[in-house]
Amino acid sequence: MNLRGIVSVSGKPGLYKVIGQNKSGFVIEGLDAQKLKLVVNLSTSKLASLEDITVFGEDEDLKLVDIFGRMKEGANVPDAKADGKALRAYFRDVAPGHDEDKVYASDMKKIINWYNILKDLPVFEEEAPAVASEEGKE
Missing domain, CATH: 1.10.10.1650 (Arc Repressor Mutant, subunit A)
Structure with missing residues (x-):
């Protein structure tokens, strides 16, 4: 099982895949059918990697x-x-x-x-x- 790059974001339901990084945080994509992409600012949200x-x-x-x-x-x-x-x-x-x-x-x-x-x-x-x-x- 490969959970690398799969994260949970504090305050948001579901799971996300990290697809990139920029100056303000990480670009993530939802694992649900909508494939919603978000930029998560690390100063306001916490990411928890499932493999950790x-x-x-x-x-x-x-x-x-x-x-x-x-x-x-x-x-x-x-x-x-x-x-x-x-x-x-x-x-x-x-x-x-x-x-x-x-x-x-x-x-x-x-x-x-x-x-x-x-x-x-x-x-x-x-x-x-x-x-x-x-x-x-x-």
């Missing part, structure tokens, strides 16, 4: 990419509007070891919404690009 997002864990934080992978393998993703108990039961399966005191129902709903946006896109099936190693540069 983690979920609180009991021992160590869980990567969102790993949670999406488990969601993809399993079936029956609950509706994001399901009650908190159903979401919590589902998250015990796809994110074992998440900290139940710090991960709220709103967080689980957001992750399910993001999954539903991404699951039909080509980036969901792509392999993540390999990180260049420092050893090869010498």
Whole structure:
């Protein structure tokens, strides 16, 4: 799964793909059917890259990419509007070891919404690009 360049913008629903950068911020494009393009000013909005997002864990934080992978393998993703108990039961399966005191129902709903946006896109099936190693540069 290649989540590089996919971001969430504070105060805006949905997910976006970074397509460029200018002096005032980033040019982003919505991942929905409208393909709306926006310029996001970094002084007024926050961007969160999905490949960098983690979920609180009991021992160590869980990567969102790993949670999406488990969601993809399993079936029956609950509706994001399901009650908190159903979401919590589902998250015990796809994110074992998440900290139940710090991960709220709103967080689980957001992750399910993001999954539903991404699951039909080509980036969901792509392999993540390999990180260049420092050893090869010498």
